[in-house]
Amino acid sequence: MPSLYVHVPFCLQKCDYCGFYSHSLKNSSSDLISVYLEGLEIEMAKRQKDTPPGVSSLFIGGGTPTVLSELQLEGLLGMIQRYFPMNPEVEQTMEGNPGTITVEKARLIRDLGINRFSLGIQSFDDDLLCGVGRVHTAAQAREAIARLRSAGFENLNLDLMFGLPGQDLRAWQASLEEALSYSPEHLSLYGLMLEEGTPLFEQYEVGNDTNNTRGCLKTLPNEDQQAEMHEWAVRRLGLEGYRNYETSNFALPGYECRHNLGYWRGADYLGMGPGGVSCVNRVRWKNIEDVCAYKNLLSEGKSPIDETGQEVLSLQECMAERMILGLRLESGVHLKEFEIDFGTDLRDIYRSVLERYKDTDIFIVEDEYFRLNPRYSFVANSILQEFV
Amino acid sequence: MAQASQRIRNFSIIAHIDHGKSTLADRLIEYTGALTKREMEAQVLDSMDLERERGITIKLQAVRLSYQAQDGEVYELNLIDTPGHVDFTYEVSRSLAACEGALLVVDSVQGIEAQTLANVYLALENNLELISVINKIDLPSAEPERVKQEIEDVIGLDASEAILASAKTGIGIEEILERIVTMVPPPQGDDEAPLKALIFDSKFDAYKGAISYVRIVEGRVAKGTRMQMMSTGKSFEVTEVGVFAPSMRIVDELKAGQVGFIAASIKNVKDTQVGDTITDADKPASEALPGYRKATPMVFCGLYTVEASDYNKLRDSLEKLHLNDASLIFEPETSIALGFGFRCGFLGLLHMEIIQERLEREYDLNLITTAPSVIYKVNTVHGEVLSIDNPSNLPKVDQIVSIEEPIVKATILVPSEYVGAIMELNQEKRGAYCNMDYVSTSRVRLIYELPLSEIVFDYFDQLKSRTKGYASLDYELSGYKETDLVKIDILLNGEMVDALSFIVHRAKSYNRGRKLVEKLRGIIPRHMFEIPIQSVIGSRVIARETVNAMRKDVLSKCYGGDISRKRKLLEKQKAGKKRMKQVGNVEIPQDAFMAVLQIED
Numbered sequence: 001m002p003s004l005y006v007h008v009p010f011c012l013q014k015c016d017y018c019g020f021y022s023h024s025l026k027n028s029s030s031d032l033i034s035v036y037l038e039g040l041e042i043e044m045a046k047r048q049k050d051t052p053p054g055v056s057s058l059f060i061g062g063g064t065p066t067v068l069s070e071l072q073l074e075g076l077l078g079m080i081q082r083y084f085p086m087n088p089e090v091e092q093t094m095e096g097n098p099g100t101i102t103v104e105k106a107r108l109i110r111d112l113g114i115n116r117f118s119l120g121i122q123s124f125d126d127d128l129l130c131g132v133g134r135v136h137t138a139a140q141a142r143e144a145i146a147r148l149r150s151a152g153f154e155n156l157n158l159d160l161m162f163g164l165p166g167q168d169l170r171a172w173q174a175s176l177e178e179a180l181s182y183s184p185e186h187l188s189l190y191g192l193m194l195e196e197g198t199p200l201f202e203q204y205e206v207g208n209d210t211n212n213t214r215g216c217l218k219t220l221p222n223e224d225q226q227a228e229m230h231e232w233a234v235r236r237l238g239l240e241g242y243r244n245y246e247t248s249n250f251a252l253p254g255y256e257c258r259h260n261l262g263y264w265r266g267a268d269y270l271g272m273g274p275g276g277v278s279c280v281n282r283v284r285w286k287n288i289e290d291v292c293a294y295k296n297l298l299s300e301g302k303s304p305i306d307e308t309g310q311e312v313l314s315l316q317e318c319m320a321e322r323m324i325l326g327l328r329l330e331s332g333v334h335l336k337e338f339e340i341d342f343g344t345d346l347r348d349i350y351r352s353v354l355e356r357y358k359d360t361d362i363f364i365v366e367d368e369y370f371r372l373n374p375r376y377s378f379v380a381n382s383i384l385q386e387f388v
Numbered sequence: 389m390a391q392a393s394q395r396i397r398n399f400s401i402i403a404h405i406d407h408g409k410s411t412l413a414d415r416l417i418e419y420t421g422a423l424t425k426r427e428m429e430a431q432v433l434d435s436m437d438l439e440r441e442r443g444i445t446i447k448l449q450a451v452r453l454s455y456q457a458q459d460g461e462v463y464e465l466n467l468i469d470t471p472g473h474v475d476f477t478y479e480v481s482r483s484l485a486a487c488e489g490a491l492l493v494v495d496s497v498q499g500i501e502a503q504t505l506a507n508v509y510l511a512l513e514n515n516l517e518l519i520s521v522i523n524k525i526d527l528p529s530a531e532p533e534r535v536k537q538e539i540e541d542v543i544g545l546d547a548s549e550a551i552l553a554s555a556k557t558g559i560g561i562e563e564i565l566e567r568i569v570t571m572v573p574p575p576q577g578d579d580e581a582p583l584k585a586l587i588f589d590s591k592f593d594a595y596k597g598a599i600s601y602v603r604i605v606e607g608r609v610a611k612g613t614r615m616q617m618m619s620t621g622k623s624f625e626v627t628e629v630g631v632f633a634p635s636m637r638i639v640d641e642l643k644a645g646q647v648g649f650i651a652a653s654i655k656n657v658k659d660t661q662v663g664d665t666i667t668d669a670d671k672p673a674s675e676a677l678p679g680y681r682k683a684t685p686m687v688f689c690g691l692y693t694v695e696a697s698d699y700n701k702l703r704d705s706l707e708k709l710h711l712n713d714a715s716l717i718f719e720p721e722t723s724i725a726l727g728f729g730f731r732c733g734f735l736g737l738l739h740m741e742i743i744q745e746r747l748e749r750e751y752d753l754n755l756i757t758t759a760p761s762v763i764y765k766v767n768t769v770h771g772e773v774l775s776i777d778n779p780s781n782l783p784k785v786d787q788i789v790s791i792e793e794p795i796v797k798a799t800i801l802v803p804s805e806y807v808g809a810i811m812e813l814n815q816e817k818r819g820a821y822c823n824m825d826y827v828s829t830s831r832v833r834l835i836y837e838l839p840l841s842e843i844v845f846d847y848f849d850q851l852k853s854r855t856k857g858y859a860s861l862d863y864e865l866s867g868y869k870e871t872d873l874v875k876i877d878i879l880l881n882g883e884m885v886d887a888l889s890f891i892v893h894r895a896k897s898y899n900r901g902r903k904l905v906e907k908l909r910g911i912i913p914r915h916m917f918e919i920p921i922q923s924v925i926g927s928r929v930i931a932r933e934t935v936n937a938m939r940k941d942v943l944s945k946c947y948g949g950d951i952s953r954k955r956k957l958l959e960k961q962k963a964g965k966k967r968m969k970q971v972g973n974v975e976i977p978q979d980a981f982m983a984v985l986q987i988e989d
Contacts, residue, residue, distance in 0.1 A: 005948055020949075191944040223914075227939035248944055263948045277949040284952060311952060321955055325946060379916060381941040385962040388955055 002280060003262045004055040004084055006076075007273035008065040009036070009291065012100065016133035016203075019195035021275035021289040022063040032291055033068060036274070037075055039295030043272050043287075043304060044083040051270065055084050057259035058092040060114075066096030070108055077112040086113065091258045093118055093157075098144040099136035106151035116257070117148050118157040118188070124175045128164045131218055132192070132200065145182050155255060157186035162229040164192055165200075166218030172229045173236075180240060185255040189233055190248055191226055230378055247328045247377055264325040265334075266318070266341065274304070282318055285310040315342065319349060323387035327380065332364070332371020346370060353386040393579075393645035395461055397572045398603065400468045400483055402511060403493035404501035404860065408523040412493060412555035412564075413451075413467060417634060419561050420453040420465070450589070450601055450647055451634035457569045465568060466647035468588060468603075470507070475736030477864065478683060479589070481510045482663045485679055486588045486603030486647065489517040489572030491564065492539070496522045496530035496552075499538050499831070502801040502860035508543055517572050518543075520550035521564060526557050542827040575605075575645030583607030583615070583668040585642075585650065586677050590660035592711035596628065598654040602666060603647050605677060609668070610641035615652055616669040618676035622659055623669040624652035657714045683715035685733025686794070686865065687740055687844055688777040690721060690758035690887060691747070692729030694967050694978065698753060699728050705751035706730060709743060716743060721778065725887040725971045726756055726981075731778055737844060756969060758887045759984045762840045765792040765868055780886040782875045785926055791891075792868040794840040797822070800851070802859040804832045809854040817842040817850075818893060837866060841891070846985060876901045876930070878908070879922040883972040890984050902931035903987040911980045914938035919974055 009022045010033060023032060058080065068076060086092060093116040094109055101119075109117075123129050124138040148156060158179050162172050179187060194201040202208040204220060221229070234244050242250040246264060249257065262269060271277040274294040277286045286309035288294055297304045313321070319342055326333035338346045347354060347370070357363060362383060364371050372380060403409035453465040468487055470480045484490065490511045494500055511518060520539055522532045536547040551567060553560030589601040609615065609629055616623040628651040630638040642648045654660055662683070665676035693702050706718050717733040734740040740760060747753045766774040766782065767789040776782050782791075798819075802810055804826070811834075814821070819836040827833045838847070843863065851859050874897050878888035888908075892900050901923030908921050912935050919935040946954050968975040 007949075188945075191940065191942070193944050223938075223940045224936075230940070247942060247946075260947060263946075263951065269948050271948060275949070279948065279951075286949070317955065321951055324955065324958060325951065328946065376916070377942070379938045379941045381943065381958065381961065382916065382938070382965075385958050385965070388958045388962060 002268035008062040042298040066100040098140040116155040332369040407495040506862040526554040577644035581606040582673040585666040596651040608643035692726040796863040798863040
């Protein structure tokens with residue numbers, strides 16, 4: 001059974017580091033949301049017919065899904081339940097950002113079946129938030145947490161970022177400590193990455209100051225400082241009973257994100273909405289990143305797929321992905337599952353890699369799993385490269 | 389017969405880089421109608437892309453112009469182009485030897501430069517008639533009177549007759565052609581005497597074999613002549629003779645005074661050495677033309693391919709380049725760090741750069757080049773004298789009695805305000821002062837003896853930066869001198885990287901050893917483990933730096949929409965790593981092997 005992802009490509013304003021497809025509502029009319037919902041309904045109707053019934057989990061991401069009005073949210077969730085009905089036990093996550101979550105919205109989505117919420121806090125320091133173009137404040141974050149909890153969310157993820165311009169270890173510790181004080185069931189800790197095409201990349205890598213900071217760029221923490229922030233967090237969260245079950249993700253036992261585990265274990269997924277990516281039976285495709293074109297194609301009965309982004313994954317690529325994603329997991333890659341899916345033992349396929357590392361403590365084979373020694377999880381790229 | 393050669397003029401152009409030689413040559417070709425304007429494109433004589441890009445002539449060219457002079461007669465003007473760089477002094481001397489006259493082209497803004505002066509002396513040694521041309525007079529900053537004065541003061545030529553020209557706009561072109569006809573003497577030489585043809589260049593053609601570019605000094609040559617190389621005694625049957633008009637055109641025969649080419653199905657350019665004399669095997673000349681010597685490489689480096697599998701391609705490419713360039717030498721060598729490659733010898737640094745660039749561009753090779761070295765002479769305890777062109781082959785200290793290094797006599801022309809800067813530079817570079825004189829009121833000629841290894845190191849860059857580009861340099865090998873030299877080896881993670889070893893004067897060893905490890909620390913990427921970098925002399929460590937272990941190298945997120953992109957990112961990083969060389973378990977980027985050149989004293 002595939003999982004279902006629905007992309008909501010709207011935000012109040014795009015953050016300076018964000019490379020995902022999303023429209024800033026500052027610059028586009030809110031009519032675009034109606035166009036989006038119309039297109040999405042056609043896509044869902046069509047995809048429902050092509051897919052066997054049932055989805056394993058739901059994730060509504062973006063963008064910022066919570067910028068939709070109550071009425072629009074009601075429409076969106078109703079639509080999903082109509083075409084892809086789910087039991088209440090199925091994990092159903094919605095992402096959102098502080099400043100867009102009203103008491104009413106929180107109640108509404110909880111009532112309509114959303115049972116997990118992922119909140120983009122990033123930091124509890126207003127200066128640092130402002131420095132990367134986040135439009136909300138720490139106070140709004142605290143308010144959002146309270147509203148979500150009182151609406152009945154018992155599975156809450158908080159996103160935090162480290163390596164922000166001007167951030168030091170103490171500032172990072174302060175944000176993480178405050179996050180812990182709200183006892184979230186799940187935490188995602190992301191190191192800031194400079195993605196090509198984003199304002200932050202322009203500022204720091206290219207040297208074009210699109211944000212017009214007049215040369216007063218705050219220093220980006222270096223590799224060693226970032227590593228210290230991460231290592232401190234791993235230790236601290238470990239003491240609180242969180243498991244670092246994936247490179248950037250931490251959960252109390254039983255609260256691991258099932259939807260994301262699906263990606264990391266190589267399960268199929270359906271991605272809907274403009275920019276949504278699907279991968280079924282080793283074919284991966286992406287809907288076009290243009291709300292109007294997306295909707296127009298669908299109303300003309302055509303496919304909204306971006307032809308250039310379509311790939312048929314070779315067996316080798318599929319295996320490579322299984323390894324590079326699976327080794328991000330604390331548990332690692334399940335040997336038997338790999339053998340069932342690909343018809344071969346991964347220790348045979350990657351014999352030369354294992355041979356090269358045989359005198360190191362980098363790989364561990366234990367309890368039917370092949371995994372990375374957690375000591376190396378923060379420097380995994382050069383090891384993961386061996387599998388691509 | 390004698391009358392025909394009366395209407396031949398053989399000349400070349402002497403000019404510094406950028407003083408407008410190629411443009412002037414183009415203009416002369418265009419004016420005499422050897423090519424129509426449409427055929428001209430730009431700068432016909434600089435036929436390699438590389439030459440055009442750098443604005444220099446590397447490979448010699450020749451062209452025959454047909455000019456109807458004001459006296460009504462049609463003259464055959466042979467322009468023999470010369471390469472404008474110190475690396476190719478010998479080639480220049482042979483080109484000049486093929487001529488009776490030369491245009492001395494001087495930029496009306498910049499004045500005379502060291503290489504121009506060196507070539508003027510070569511021209512005077514060959515008794516050439518010199519015609520002064522002051523070029524670029526269309527520039528607002530032109531100072532023709534000052535330059536004229538300089539020509540008189542520096543060279544001692546009467547510059548009152550100097551032609552004011554602008555090759556760019558065409559000013560003075562006809563005057564130049566007229567002056568060539570009236571001033572340059574027609575070639576002497578007897579058509580009926582035994583053949584003597586001077587080779588001033590050669591070129592390899594896939595169909596015709598090695599073709600000699602020649603000036604017939606005496607006698608005649610035609611298809612069927614049995615020709616003989618006087619330096620080796622080898623003989624060949626001539627299959628074609630012809631002229632450059634400007635592309636190759638076959639003629640019935642070439643005779644005394646003429647410039648052209650001779651093809652004889654010769655398989656190897658080594659048999660058509662520049663400066664050699666071709667004679668008729670059936671009626672040989674009693675002695676060869678003077679001035680022949682074998683080209684001797686002065687600068688050596690190791691060339692390796694990034695991909696070991698490209699080794700054969702590199703060998704084939706070097707062989708192809710060698711077909712046209714007998715001065716390029718190469719032999720296989722093995723480096724522990726770099727694998728199989730070639731030790732290559734070049735006439736100089738520019739020659740080396742050109743070969744490297746052509747290998748990469750024309751033959752699509754991805755190369756690793758080791759820092760250039762000179763040939764050291766090592767006297768061993770066993771009484772042998774070893775020639776060492778690769779620092780890693782230097783014998784152990786206890787085997788060495790003494791080491792000698794090549795010394796050059798360097799001539800530097802510089803505006804007088806930079807004399808102090810040059811003297812300081814030469815001091816730092818272990819130079820020995822020989823002479824200094826004022827060539828004009830504002831320009832000075834300095835003569836120093838300098839170790840060639842210092843010139844190879846970073847002398848050109850330093851010379852340029854310390855004189856704002858106003859100094860020019862010419863040098864020639866003057867001999868060998870015993871010096872206190874040591875070899876510095878570099879250890880990465882405890883393992884010696886042979887390709888990073890270099891030889892240096894003892895007094896500079898500590899400083900260069902320390903700076904190199906500092907430089908390498910910045911070049912070598914972090915690994916999963918800590919990497920000590922050490923400079924050692926023998927077993928003594930003189931400097932140490934550490935590349936810290938990598939601490940963060942991870943993708944922060946990787947979800948459904950992003951998996952393909954992230955997989956490709958890893959693929960790309962992996963490909964980037966493949967371009968590095970692995971020594972032990974350390975991956976070394978290509979530029980590390982040239983790092984020694986990027987440090988300053």
